[in-house]
Amino acid sequence: MTCFGQPEADSLFSRQEPLDIRLDISIRRMKDSVKDTAWVSDKLYYRNGSGSYDSIKIDLKGRGHFRLAECYFPPLWIKIKKNAAEGTAFDGNKKLKLVLPCNTTRGDNPSILREYLCYKLYEAISPYTFKTRLVNVDLTEKSGKKAKNFLVKGILLEDLEKTAKRLNAQAKEKLSVADENLEDTSVLRFYMFQMLISNTDWSVSAQHNAKLLLLKNDNYITLPYDFDMSGVVDAPYAFVALNGGEKLPIDNVKQRLYRGFCFPPGVTQYVRNEFIAKETALLAVTDQLKGELSDKEIRGIKKYLEEFFDILKNDFLFRTNVLEMCRSLN
Numbered sequence: 001m002t003c004f005g006q007p008e009a010d011s012l013f014s015r016q017e018p019l020d021i022r023l024d025i026s027i028r029r030m031k032d033s034v035k036d037t038a039w040v041s042d043k044l045y046y047r048n049g050s051g052s053y054d055s056i057k058i059d060l061k062g063r064g065h066f067r068l069a070e071c072y073f074p075p076l077w078i079k080i081k082k083n084a085a086e087g088t089a090f091d092g093n094k095k096l097k098l099v100l101p102c103n104t105t106r107g108d109n110p111s112i113l114r115e116y117l118c119y120k121l122y123e124a125i126s127p128y129t130f131k132t133r134l135v136n137v138d139l140t141e142k143s144g145k146k147a148k149n150f151l152v153k154g155i156l157l158e159d160l161e162k163t164a165k166r167l168n169a170q171a172k173e174k175l176s177v178a179d180e181n182l183e184d185t186s187v188l189r190f191y192m193f194q195m196l197i198s199n200t201d202w203s204v205s206a207q208h209n210a211k212l213l214l215l216k217n218d219n220y221i222t223l224p225y226d227f228d229m230s231g232v233v234d235a236p237y238a239f240v241a242l243n244g245g246e247k248l249p250i251d252n253v254k255q256r257l258y259r260g261f262c263f264p265p266g267v268t269q270y271v272r273n274e275f276i277a278k279e280t281a282l283l284a285v286t287d288q289l290k291g292e293l294s295d296k297e298i299r300g301i302k303k304y305l306e307e308f309f310d311i312l313k314n315d316f317l318f319r320t321n322v323l324e325m326c327r328s329l330n
Contacts, residue, residue, distance in 0.1 A: 063077050100139075111235045168215070195259075
């Protein structure tokens, strides 16, 4: 648990152009490390401001569940000692998540880019977000005497403890808080965002793909992460999440389903209007991927997001798709 602290500058996440990094790892060892308490010592090479590469000592460990078991590349934890990070682009970051593509095919890079977009969309919706940065990863897999090289996209994700400190909050990872006890407008933004990107793979109370923070004003808020099962990402392996072991009433991840709880009409309408007012700004977020995705792909994502706003702006569609679908708090 973190204590309340003061916000601090962070050069790693204040710059948004992709960071070039290099890693030499054993995929098998990273996957096996999840079961161990020991971290694997390594080096991370990154391109500095002058265009050359610097290196920093790090410790690595595999993480995750589904992607760890089903994907070629495991998601990774990166741990950095304070004295190693000082004076580098990683200064102030003791721990980071690195999200990698699922498989070795180049077709998996768009999935990572689309997942990165989901983080940026939420930044335009809520002040309570994880900071992210896109990375170009030159990854060499070491396996015995053999080595394979991959050039992939990745996402560096701020650690929860760092996020909590930046937001003057406390991380509450081992606490279960019912949805009705969260700050109402904040959790409604969370619900609407999940519908916007068509994601059903989350649970606030179970902290599944959602982390809990206690703000200084004693309000609880939740932060979403891991969007690979969403319709916006539309990963090749994505499937509709189960609800307590039961299948949800949709056939694929591209079909939107509102899974939020019911709140008073005034609060719901307030957040609805807030999203409608941000439509232009949210659609413009997709332009951050120009040069990374094709213009055709970006147009397709915009059209998919516009379908969400069509629901919000139509009273009949909003009633049938949101108000009549919300889950009772009792």
